[in-house]
Amino acid sequence: MPWLVIIFLLLLLPGLYGGLYLAPPDYQQGDSYRIIYIHVPSAWMSLFIYMVMAVTGAIGLIWRIKLAEIMSISSASVGACFTFIALVTGSLWGKPMWGTWWVWDARLTSELILLFLYLGVIGLYGAIDDKRMASKAVAILALVGVVNIPIIHYSVVWWNTLHQGPTVTKMDKPSIHVSMLIPLLLMALAFKFYYLIAVIQRARIELLTRERNSQWVKTMVSENDQ
Amino acid sequence: MSMQEFFAMGGYAFFVWTSYGLTLIVLVVNIVVPVFQRKQFLRQQALKQKR
Numbered sequence: 070m071p072w073l074v075i076i077f078l079l080l081l082l083p084g085l086y087g088g089l090y091l092a093p094p095d096y097q098q099g100d101s102y103r104i105i106y107i108h109v110p111s112a113w114m115s116l117f118i119y120m121v122m123a124v125t126g127a128i129g130l131i132w133r134i135k136l137a138e139i140m141s142i143s144s145a146s147v148g149a150c151f152t153f154i155a156l157v158t159g160s161l162w163g164k165p166m167w168g169t170w171w172v173w174d175a176r177l178t179s180e181l182i183l184l185f186l187y188l189g190v191i192g193l194y195g196a197i198d199d200k201r202m203a204s205k206a207v208a209i210l211a212l213v214g215v216v217n218i219p220i221i222h223y224s225v226v227w228w229n230t231l232h233q234g235p236t237v238t239k240m241d242k243p244s245i246h247v248s249m250l251i252p253l254l255l256m257a258l259a260f261k262f263y264y265l266i267a268v269i270q271r272a273r274i275e276l277l278t279r280e281r282n283s284q285w286v287k288t289m290v291s292e293n294d295q
Numbered sequence: 296m297s298m299q300e301f302f303a304m305g306g307y308a309f310f311v312w313t314s315y316g317l318t319l320i321v322l323v324v325n326i327v328v329p330v331f332q333r334k335q336f337l338r339q340q341a342l343k344q345k346r
Contacts, residue, residue, distance in 0.1 A: 089315075090301065100305035104314045111318070150321050158314040165310050263322060270329040277336055287344065294341040 073266050080259035087252030104162040110257040112155040115183060116218055118148035123215050126208030138204035142194050143271035147264055149187035175224035176232035179217060186214040200279055
């Protein structure tokens with residue numbers, strides 16, 4: 070854990086320094102584009118974490134591995150947070166650049182649906198008392214929701230949307246200058262490590278709650294109580 | 296570049312700093328909440344064991 074935090078900070082701080090200070094202002098957008106250093110990595114994370122949640126959910130569903138179930142549900146809240154950040158920062162960028170906080174554009178709408186899927190997963194899990202049963206139900210919901218992931222990713226290609234097309238993840242050379250790209254990649258990596266830290270934190274408490282009647286948790290509780 | 300210029304963000308200070316501020320809050324809350332939950336859990340279970 071401390072190592073993860075150190076790596077996270079080693080990526081985050083140069084990422085922020087490069088993104089907020091070193092990188093030049095955009096020739097059209099001025100300094101407002103600096104929001105992308107959190108917006109784009111958050112949006113990537115929102116998709117990445119959803120896939121982790123669905124895959125671990127499927128593993129839990131098929132092989133009934135408890136750890137996979139725990140990883141799946143622990144990912145949901147972190148993923149929901151990143152989706153929320155992507156939407157809000159996108160909105161904060163859209164206001165000065167597009168002149169509106171929100172449009173029902175394909176990219177924005179499908180990302181909003183992703184947030185509802187995450188919230189659905191969290192709510193469904195909370196509604197079922199038997200957590201093994203809850204994990205099954207949640208995994209099925211998460212797997213059905215996977216259909217939304219390619220829709221989000223390709224929405225800017227399939228539909229003529231207000232949201233811009235891909236600049237980094239295309240086959241061609243990225244159409245972004247290296248001084249702007251490096252901080253972006255640093256931030257993206259930093260967010261990956263943040264996810265690891267956050268998901269482990271969540272998984273710990275989830276594991277404790279599930280195993281509250283087992284001997285090792287009882288021993289831990291009584292040792293902690295002294 | 297002066298400090299003032301840096302914080303002004305070329306006139307986009309509100310949008311840029313609100314984005315970064317909100318992100319910071321959400322990310323910190325995500326880490327802190329499980330710590331509190333863990334403490335609460337240990338307290339509750341300890342009470343249960345004493346009964």
